Amino acid sequence: STAPPALDPVLGVAATLVQTAVQAVAAQTPRGRDVFPVLAGDEVERRRTQGTLAGTTRDQLKAAIGAALDTRFPAADTTNATLRAEATELNNAVSSLTVATGDDPTVLRVPATTFEKFYGSTLDGKNYLGVVVARDSATTLTTIAATPGLDNAESFATAMSDFASLASARPVPPPAAALSAPVALATQVSLQLRPVVAMVARVASVVGGVTDLNAELANRRRLSQVLAYPTFDDPLFEPLRQLGQDYIIPNIGGLPPESIALMRPNVRFIESLLAGVSTEFARELLWNEYPADQRGTYFARFFDPADAGATRPPDIRELHRWNHDLGTNSPQLSGLLVLVVRAELLMKFPDTVVFAQRGRYDGAGRRTLATDGEIRYPVIRGGLDPDVSLYGFEMTPAEAAGTATDAGFFFCFMERPGKLRFAAPAPGVPGATSAHVASTLAKNPVWLARHATDMLPVG
Incomplete structure (x- = not known):
């Protein structure tokens, strides 16, 4: 069978908001400090393509940049006044020209005071295409910032305009439902994400047609029974003690001599240790191609009851039967x-x-x-x-x-x-x-x- 076509998604944004953003972007004009590297880069690239770059002098390049500024941002347009003032100041301040050789960029140097006025003191230069505008005091060009092209804002405005058209063609989203209280919401999300709930609901929605299917699937052991696996009665207390006594009782060396104290086991730590060791041991068996269930509880003892002469059940329940938070699955340890x-x-x-x-x-x-x-x-x-x-x-x-x-x-x-x-x-x-x-x-x-x-x- 063929799945039905998906419905157009509902966009959670109003078309009027998108159009407002488009108009705001379109109204933005570039700054002269960003226009100057672009004009210089375009002129250098044009001369490089024509093969006349090697013979270009500083004054020739400055004149060409000034002409390009008049063409693209005429002085008659008063909105260009600030832009032209910045670009002209930078162009007039160019003190030297180093024409590119090989893979090196063409470098226009300006006095440090002028450079820092527009680009700050943390940069060595601003580049566009094969041109770097650098401070004259910079011996090495280490920190160089790229300059966006003049058509970036136009391209973004065009893309936003297309998005506005798309948003207007989509259905208006319904009002958002009121959220539950944070505590109730967290509990609800946690419950719905539990595999015993989510997987059962998913299987029931796919299979269907069976009475009380959810109740049947709720018994996880009927779906996937844990296979037989080897178990080891070796307690992990001694290996952990050999690894470091502070893992047993932190700062045990600070316990005063000739003293006694009562302590409760850290059940969360013990459960996580035994679960982790069992999981890693199962992976080791899998790596060695031993046919064992990856959900087995291979190690279930932390304390050694033999030293006290008592017969004691394992410290933790089987891992696949855990259905509570870490630290609450072992009543024997809690007591x-x-x-x-x-x-x-x-x-x-x-x-x-x-x-x-x-x-x-x-x-x-x-x-x-x-x-x-x-x-x-x-x-x-x-x-x-x-x-x-x-x-x-x-x-x-x-x-x-x-x-x-x-x-x-x-x-x-x-x-x-x-x-x-x-x-x-x-x-x-x-x-x-x-x-x-x-x-x-x-x-x-x-x-x-x-x-x-x-x-x-x-x-």
Whole structure:
């Protein structure tokens, strides 16, 4: 079948406005400073064509330029007064003539004061065709500006006149519809540009004839199911740490010694990193002719859960299932709170037990540990050189801080039973008496507990 002819487009401009512009352009007269290089260029080109340029003197060329000025812009026409005054002043000021040899231009030199009066101090010369009007003080012609021909304005006016005729033949555009509020307009445009909306609408408009076609096409997996692809459980925390620790925590070297802090993962960064690595890996497979889907999620872990002894699902969902803004597609990462510790304690006692325990309010309204309170262990663990340890807990900052009725969580460091103790041994001979041995073995592990509110921003 043959497509129907396209309708003439509606021009969003009134013909009267175009005609006004044409008249304004046609009414413009050139300036003498622009006319002089054109007259000189035309005369030099005429003499070059006739073969008489080499014998031309300065005075002969000036006389010819003056005659051309009288012919094209007669003195009897008073509208030419300013133009003739400028052109005549420049013509009279010509102090030397250098006739062209080879590919070099013919140069007319004028005093620097006269040149700068009309062309400014930033140019070395003005040229038209094979002529350059230059200041007499310029040793090299570096910055040269071109001069438009005298018929440029006429040609533009003619083109605008033709456009006016075209505009008058087109239908008048209807009044523009009122725009929505900026926020609503941005939301509407963003929605209409989403492939899940635009592509479905386009396919439905082409195919047609199927009931609820849009609903069927809305299921993208039915249109193009993602094929099987290899996956890698290698977390990207360690490669990124080797590349630069500031990629993990910017300015980590500024963290004071013997300090602890609570931080939230930058989910936008983690999602963009994993999405980027998966995309580049897919391209590498394609380059090596490996039959793999380019939409696969080849790397889905940033943190390493194995170090914390916990089984944890991937950090991000499959990339082709993302349907939210960057940073909002991974609820597991959004619900993660990371305890950052920089202390010699964990260097000397690497077996220290780190956990979070729910607190309670005592009779005086102070937070204290609840002996039977909920305990949460870290689900991820990592470290940065030389003495920074990271522990990730599944909780939100609000949950950790608590409320007026909920005491929140304490983050605890406890001696591991049977391992090195935090404190120095008691004085005396170890195991000298049975009481001494019993006292040593029955000693409870030492704890250090710090409430989340001591490490979270106030308010």
